[in-house]
Amino acid sequence: MSGIFGVYSKDKSVNIAETIYYGLYALQHRGQQSAGIAVRDKDLIEWYKAKGLVPEVFKASDLDKLPGDAGIGHVRYSTSADVSKGTIEPLVLKYISGYMAIAKNGNIINANQLREELEANGCMFHTTNDTEVLAALLTKFRIGSEHIEDSVEQMVKYIHGSYAITMITPRYLIGLRDSLGIMPLCIGKINDSTYIISSESAGIDAVGGKFVRDVEPGELVLIDANGIQSRRLFECKKSSLCIFEHVYFARPDSIIDGASTHDARVNAGRILAKEHPVDADVVIGVPDGGTDMAYGYAKESGIMAAAGLLRNKYVGRTFIAPNQSDREIAVKIKFNPVKTEVKDKRVVLIDDSIVRGTTTKILVKMLREAGAKEVHLRICSPPYKFPCYFGVDTSTRGQLLASNNDKEAICKWIGADSLEYISYEGIMNAPINSKTGFCTSCFTGKYPMEVPKEV
Numbered sequence: 001m002s003g004i005f006g007v008y009s010k011d012k013s014v015n016i017a018e019t020i021y022y023g024l025y026a027l028q029h030r031g032q033q034s035a036g037i038a039v040r041d042k043d044l045i046e047w048y049k050a051k052g053l054v055p056e057v058f059k060a061s062d063l064d065k066l067p068g069d070a071g072i073g074h075v076r077y078s079t080s081a082d083v084s085k086g087t088i089e090p091l092v093l094k095y096i097s098g099y100m101a102i103a104k105n106g107n108i109i110n111a112n113q114l115r116e117e118l119e120a121n122g123c124m125f126h127t128t129n130d131t132e133v134l135a136a137l138l139t140k141f142r143i144g145s146e147h148i149e150d151s152v153e154q155m156v157k158y159i160h161g162s163y164a165i166t167m168i169t170p171r172y173l174i175g176l177r178d179s180l181g182i183m184p185l186c187i188g189k190i191n192d193s194t195y196i197i198s199s200e201s202a203g204i205d206a207v208g209g210k211f212v213r214d215v216e217p218g219e220l221v222l223i224d225a226n227g228i229q230s231r232r233l234f235e236c237k238k239s240s241l242c243i244f245e246h247v248y249f250a251r252p253d254s255i256i257d258g259a260s261t262h263d264a265r266v267n268a269g270r271i272l273a274k275e276h277p278v279d280a281d282v283v284i285g286v287p288d289g290g291t292d293m294a295y296g297y298a299k300e301s302g303i304m305a306a307a308g309l310l311r312n313k314y315v316g317r318t319f320i321a322p323n324q325s326d327r328e329i330a331v332k333i334k335f336n337p338v339k340t341e342v343k344d345k346r347v348v349l350i351d352d353s354i355v356r357g358t359t360t361k362i363l364v365k366m367l368r369e370a371g372a373k374e375v376h377l378r379i380c381s382p383p384y385k386f387p388c389y390f391g392v393d394t395s396t397r398g399q400l401l402a403s404n405n406d407k408e409a410i411c412k413w414i415g416a417d418s419l420e421y422i423s424y425e426g427i428m429n430a431p432i433n434s435k436t437g438f439c440t441s442c443f444t445g446k447y448p449m450e451v452p453k454e455v
């Protein structure tokens, strides 16, 4: 999971780097390990990137050094590569037609195999990032192709996995979404002169733009002074947006493939209350994902909702922290119960998911220490049992609590009085007006494409 944001403008008064900066700021929740911006100025591309959050990485003087008419940015959550400086995106490279910059959200499953094949043919790599493999394929196919869109069409035949990509080339700002639409990507506009490519519509809102439409699964979008051109690279029979975009990843103010994330979460809470009622005094959501869900649960059940858990906004998402010990330290400094809302109450605690369970176990303990009489855990996604190969860092079943334990064992280990999950049908019905199907592989073990065998 990462965030990508691209801007092209005919209007010379638009500050491209600054617009990308604010877009990335709005997408910060999608990745906190690094941030980067690359801007095209005539034939050259200048960039600035570093580890850290968007406001830590960029000073106003850095943005001033990036003039131009088109650019892309990236906030990073790494799955497969290290976060040394060379791997931070956007990657910028020189190829036969000039300079190119590329940034990706997703995971190329066959990247290592492609890398070996390219290396065997004399290609050299500077990073361990799978996006560099895409760039290498593009430059290879650019030789002999008349247009960059032909090279992209060649490249996508070889890559296997999930991806939403934005690029700048000497002519275009480009958006590309994988054939199943696993990762979100949309197009926005500011007036008639400025176009935006963004992982989420909330990024477009943040820069004063208007949402135009989603990039369709398997669609390549090329933007230049003539406007938007579109090419269908794949015929998508069954789209598979990651259901966790609505459950956890995306901002609640984003609309993805027609469905409001906020509404999906509230609706999931309502469905959960119908499926698994409980006698209790107060409903508390685990911020941020569980907040909207708790609101839905409270509305449906008639039990009062309370802001009983305070989240320290200055600590990143624990789930995104890259290793287990960081996660455990982070959760203790991230949440604190509001004792007056909890003391002597029977609490329904609503969370979006249980992956490793570390966070939930500590939260239940905290609520009890704050005086809760009972803690009933209600989860707005079905048990997360199978690894994700498409961008979420859960590569083996050993890391997944529900893969190795039944509901009773999990409830006991976490220390809750009861534990219930929303049903599969329930979560599938939660997004309203969605124009897409969903990837639900981490619940079912049925993947929308071939995936590696677990070792």
Ligand code: SF4
Pocket: 182, 241, 242, 243, 244, 245, 387, 388, 389, 390, 391, 392, 439, 440, 441, 442, 443
């Ligand atoms: S396996 Fe789960 S987390 Fe991964 S893309 Fe599919 S729904 Fe999302």
